[in-house]
Amino acid sequence: MSSSQLAYLSNNLVYSSLFVFTLSFFLFAIETAWSVRADRENGVFDRARTEKFARIAIALMTLAFLLLFGGVLARALSAHRVPWGNMYEFSITGALAFTGAYLVALRKYNLRWLGLPISIAVLLVLGTAITLLYRPSAPLVPALKSTWLVVHVSAAIISGGVFLLANTIAATYLIIERMESRGGRNAWAKRLPTLETLDQLSYRLVAFVFPLWTFAIIAGAIWAESAWGRYWGWDPKETWAFITWVAYAAYLHARVTAGWKGKKAAWLCLLAGSTFLFNYVYVNVWGTGRHTYSGL
Amino acid sequence: MSAPELSGLGSLRYLWRQLTSMRTALILLLLLGIAAIPGSLLPQRTQNPMKVREYFTNDPTLAQWLDRFKFFDVYGSPWFSAIYLLLFISLIGCVLPRSWEHAKAIRAKPVLTPKNLDRMDFYRTIDTTSALDSAEAWLKKNRFRIQRNADSISAEKGYSRETGNVLFHLSLIVILIGIALSSSLGMNGSAIVNVGERFINTPTSYDNLTTGRFFSSESLQHFTITADKFVAQYNPITNAPEDYTLSTTISKSVGGSSEKKVLKVNSPLTFGSTRVYLQANGYSPIVTVTDQSGTVVFQGPVPFLPQDANLTSTGAIKVPDAQPQIGFIGSFVPTIDRSSSRGAFSAFPEALDPRLLVSVWEGDLQMDSGIPQSVYRLDTNKMARIGLKEMKLNETYSYGVGTITFNGFTPWVNLQIVRDPGKQYALIGSILAILGLLTSLFTRQRRIWVKVGKKVEIAGLAKNAIDGLESELNDLTDWIERFNEKEIEQERRRK
Ligand code: HEM
Numbered sequence: 001m002s003s004s005q006l007a008y009l010s011n012n013l014v015y016s017s018l019f020v021f022t023l024s025f026f027l028f029a030i031e032t033a034w035s036v037r038a039d040r041e042n043g044v045f046d047r048a049r050t051e052k053f054a055r056i057a058i059a060l061m062t063l064a065f066l067l068l069f070g071g072v073l074a075r076a077l078s079a080h081r082v083p084w085g086n087m088y089e090f091s092i093t094g095a096l097a098f099t100g101a102y103l104v105a106l107r108k109y110n111l112r113w114l115g116l117p118i119s120i121a122v123l124l125v126l127g128t129a130i131t132l133l134y135r136p137s138a139p140l141v142p143a144l145k146s147t148w149l150v151v152h153v154s155a156a157i158i159s160g161g162v163f164l165l166a167n168t169i170a171a172t173y174l175i176i177e178r179m180e181s182r183g184g185r186n187a188w189a190k191r192l193p194t195l196e197t198l199d200q201l202s203y204r205l206v207a208f209v210f211p212l213w214t215f216a217i218i219a220g221a222i223w224a225e226s227a228w229g230r231y232w233g234w235d236p237k238e239t240w241a242f243i244t245w246v247a248y249a250a251y252l253h254a255r256v257t258a259g260w261k262g263k264k265a266a267w268l269c270l271l272a273g274s275t276f277l278f279n280y281v282y283v284n285v286w287g288t289g290r291h292t293y294s295g296l
Numbered sequence: 297m298s299a300p301e302l303s304g305l306g307s308l309r310y311l312w313r314q315l316t317s318m319r320t321a322l323i324l325l326l327l328l329g330i331a332a333i334p335g336s337l338l339p340q341r342t343q344n345p346m347k348v349r350e351y352f353t354n355d356p357t358l359a360q361w362l363d364r365f366k367f368f369d370v371y372g373s374p375w376f377s378a379i380y381l382l383l384f385i386s387l388i389g390c391v392l393p394r395s396w397e398h399a400k401a402i403r404a405k406p407v408l409t410p411k412n413l414d415r416m417d418f419y420r421t422i423d424t425t426s427a428l429d430s431a432e433a434w435l436k437k438n439r440f441r442i443q444r445n446a447d448s449i450s451a452e453k454g455y456s457r458e459t460g461n462v463l464f465h466l467s468l469i470v471i472l473i474g475i476a477l478s479s480s481l482g483m484n485g486s487a488i489v490n491v492g493e494r495f496i497n498t499p500t501s502y503d504n505l506t507t508g509r510f511f512s513s514e515s516l517q518h519f520t521i522t523a524d525k526f527v528a529q530y531n532p533i534t535n536a537p538e539d540y541t542l543s544t545t546i547s548k549s550v551g552g553s554s555e556k557k558v559l560k561v562n563s564p565l566t567f568g569s570t571r572v573y574l575q576a577n578g579y580s581p582i583v584t585v586t587d588q589s590g591t592v593v594f595q596g597p598v599p600f601l602p603q604d605a606n607l608t609s610t611g612a613i614k615v616p617d618a619q620p621q622i623g624f625i626g627s628f629v630p631t632i633d634r635s636s637s638r639g640a641f642s643a644f645p646e647a648l649d650p651r652l653l654v655s656v657w658e659g660d661l662q663m664d665s666g667i668p669q670s671v672y673r674l675d676t677n678k679m680a681r682i683g684l685k686e687m688k689l690n691e692t693y694s695y696g697v698g699t700i701t702f703n704g705f706t707p708w709v710n711l712q713i714v715r716d717p718g719k720q721y722a723l724i725g726s727i728l729a730i731l732g733l734l735t736s737l738f739t740r741q742r743r744i745w746v747k748v749g750k751k752v753e754i755a756g757l758a759k760n761a762i763d764g765l766e767s768e769l770n771d772l773t774d775w776i777e778r779f780n781e782k783e784i785e786q787e788r789r790r791k
Pocket of ligand 1: 157227
């Protein structure tokens with residue numbers, strides 16, 4: 001197949017996966033909604049009724065994952081390089097890694113409850129990628145021809161995916177916390193882990209990925225030294241990477257040194273995560289600077 | 297909280313203690329993050345002077361106010377510097393004593409066993425009376441540091457958590473030192489060099505040069521670079537550049553032995569602590585200008601500045617030696633195309649079908665007025681236009697008082713030359729910072745106590761929230777119980 005055919009195939013696969021992700025999202029939503037209603041009607045949560053939906057939803061998510069994998073692969077083949085040369089590719093590869101991590105974790109842990117928030121997050125990322133960030137497949141500009149592309153961007157992708165996951169869990173924490181403080185969990189929320197577990201989980205994810213994020217920034221700086229002649233220049237993307245770093249550092253410090261937990265920590269986690277999202281969307285779409293390989 | 301009554305020295309000491317507390321350092325770091333925000337939302341002079349000028353024309357009053365508070369130079373502004381200087385001082389004041397204390401703690405014995413062990417995070421009891429030997433064996437096996445007393449053992453492990461912590465903060469100081477070195481002893485300049493020409497590293501060769509406060513021009517490295525050949529490859533479908541290669545001949549001194557080197561975007565040339573980067577490229581049309589009598593008054597390449605991705609370039613050719621003085625405003629189009637709305641423009645960045653468009657001006661170039669002029673712009677205040685022409689290669693245009701011939705073109709490259717003596721420190725500092733971070737985030741520091749009395753008490757305390765201590769204590773309990781069972785078994789056999 002020629003490059004342009006592959007690029008075309010890739011687009012179709014990504015669109016199809018978006019469609020299947022949407023179906024999976026609806027099923028997760030129905031499952032959740034039913035359990036909410038079951039809760040209201042008789043206070044008893046009928047697992048059997050929703051079990052089937054959850055299973056189909058996960059099967060669909062797996063299918064969407066495979067389609068997306070095909071899309072990313074075709075994109076890489078069509079451009080003869082790693083599939084993260086611009087923001088569009090960064091996003092679809094990120095969404096792939098994010099879903100993959102969830103599906104793997106699902107086999108080991110009871111994380112089905114995360115399905116709804118995960119599918120919302122994936123839909124947002126893929127939707128943004130397709131509507132705002134899309135770029136036709138093309139070879140790299142000279143500045144990107146470097147081994148650091150693999151190192152720097154893959155570290156950024158993984159960090160981004162895990163930050164997003166930690167954020168999803170922190171948001172879930174806040175919702176459940178509110179529910180409990182207003183007189184107990186709805187039935188559908190009963191199968192979710194304890195608040196303590198959610199709190200620990202988001203903290204562990206951040207603690208795990210913070211050094212990787214630091215590394216992504218340093219790898220970027222080393223690359224900037226060899227491509228742009230300076231390792232740090234307060235380019236908007238660099239600035240916001242630094243701000244994200246400071247925000248997560250504050251989060252970790254607050255937890256370890258000041259003993260912050262629960263609600264306060266979850267809000268701080270969300271704040272830090274939003275600086276990452278701001279960098280991802282704002283700086284790429286409206287910002288200026290040298291980091292405009294997004295090609296927008 | 298009411299501040300204590302303080303004398304002069306006392307209040308200084310009080311301030312110092314406040315400044316060097318961990319909390320202040322953290323707040324300053326957060327402040328630095330917040331202070332960095334406006335610089336990413338507003339255009340900055342150092343990065344995008346054009347956008348700043350635009351801001352001034354669009355909204356002069358707001359721009360003036362913003363400028364008064366240095367919002368267009370955020371990262372060099374006094375308030376931004378103030379925050380990081382305070383942070384620097386605070387870090388030093390916080391970390392140095394801490395390192396010292398930690399160095400002592402590493403050699404110290406674990407703390408004494410407290411009286412009331414049941415107040416600890418983890419506490420359990422076993423119904424035996426002998427446990428110290430077996431506990432000691434287990435703790436030794438697990439590499440705890442142990443202090444054994446008559447009726448208890450106090451053990452501690454995970455000192456490297458604090459070591460990592462101290463290392464992380466110390467390495468931040470190393471990074472800051474690197475930055476300070478770079479900005480005071482470094483230099484950064486750029487020069488446009490036509491292919492075929494030689495760049496000699498002296499201050500006058502630069503188009504612009506900024507140096508640190510303590511940089512002296514004697515410390516400019518000696519070298520010359522001759523641009524032999526420049527190849528740019530473009531994608532035929534998207535027009536995007538795919539590869540730039542500059543072949544050079546370099547020499548460590550004028551007239552010294554020379555060497556061939558290739559310069560690419562991601563691989564700069566290195567001369568000691570100075571690096572040379574390939575930053576941009578464009579075209580210099582080569583022209584010959586004669587006067588009325590046919591004498592050549594100007595000949596050579598003139599760099600033009602690219603205006604778009606397809607390298608439509610504009611520039612000025614000034615001929616002060618002609619009588620009267622002549623100037624040309626020119627536009628170089630590497631691959632000509634036309635549309636009704638844009639007129640002539642370039643359709644591809646490679647020079648496949650080049651044209652030179654000139655408008656000819658006669659009068660006073662004002663080059664002796666003392667005001668520095670841009671070489672790319674013609675000041676036509678005291679000039680009159682006497683001709684207009686689009687030329688093909690080797691075409692000559694005669695405008696009455698002289699002629700201009702479009703002989704050809706050569707690419708130019710913009711070399712960025714940087715001396716950054718602090719960058720190694722910044723790099724080493726950041727690698728150490730990651731190592732420190734990893735150690736401190738993933739080491740569990742904990743204490744375990746075992747005390748014998750009527751029964752055996754086991755207690756544990758973890759310093760950070762990472763769990764694992766509980767299962768460790770389970771292990772220890774199991775071990776002690778099994779050990780005791782074995783003892784009992786042996787005892788029975790002996791009987
Ligand atoms: C100090 C230097 C650097 C920092 C702090 C930095 C930071 C980042 C961050 C935070 C991302 C994640 C994407 C996002 O959140 O939007 C990213 C992606 C990326 N970086 Fe960097 N970076 C640096 C240097 C460089 C250099 C020198 C290059 C190439 C010459 C580069 C190329 C890329 C590319 C291609 C991506 C992927 C997607 C895109 O933005 O198009 N980065 N960088």
